[in-house]
Amino acid sequence: MNVTVIGSAGAVSPEERALRDLYVEHGPALYSYVLRMLGGDTHRAEDVLQETLLRCWTKRNVADREGMAVRPWMFRVARNLVIDAHRTRKARPSEISGNSWLADMCAEADDMERMLSSIVVQEALRSLTPAHREALRATIFADRTTQQAADVLGVPQGTVKSRVYYALRSLKSTLAESGPR
Template sequence: MAASWARNREAAADEALIRSLYAEHGRALLAYATRLTGDRAAAEDILQETLVRAWRHPEVLLNGRGPVRGWPFTVARNLVTDRIRARAARPREVAESPATSPVERDHADSVVDAVVVLEALDRLSSDHRDVLLEIYFRGRSVAEAAAALGVPPGTVKSRSHYALRALREVFVGRRAALEGVTG
């Protein structure tokens, strides 16, 4: 029990340290990484990876050997350098034939969206989830969904209304939680 409490306390202290590092140096780090990369999205990735490394090695920030500010900026610069070297070492992607262009979109966003939707659907009651599955995933009309579920069409409409409202609340709550982490 004491070991668990000590680990939780240590984790909370590490989290507080990272939050403090972000609050004090996050904007400057983001601006620095943006200037180095010329790309805001890449700079955000650099900032995130810098904070992850700080979280993994909190002892570097607490060693008492000078100001803390230099270490994250050095890490960010090294991450940018590593990205540039990796890009230079990899051959450029080319289309398989002149008639086809290479795939430009990454499917990661759609995978994340699907996972989020599935998690949100799991939070619904089975009646609400079944109605949404029939209407939106199987493409059935209200009458067809009612027949498949064995309930009146009005019940399908009502359940879909409340199910969509519940999903909206899950997504709003998730967005608020994410903004609380990044804000």
């Protein structure tokens, strides 16, 4: 005898009502359990909860659950679903999700761009006079003040300032000639 209950949503079968009651009774605890197993991934936890309830709907007679322990069975099904999903992901090659492939390509391009830029800068530095290269090494590359560089080089501070100025100006024009960077 299949009796339907008519509610605000229309006719509801005893199986549907039993499934809804099952969800209300066990859903929050099952969701928390699955969420912990999945390390806080709410989307996957919701999928596992839904699949567990779907299996409960199809495999068990939820309308006639008197005397049966449904909760342990549901937790076992959820646990098995999580384990199966984990094994499936481990067995398959890693998937490319979202824009990670784009970030990887950009990182490679950035490394390549840095390498090419360093080659161009090295060539531009070679085009400087030895005195200008020496002034840049003693100040900018050694992270020294012009006074400290003057002491190291044994020349007046004004000479160091002048050499650095003209060296940078020369580098700027050389790099401009080599193309946009």
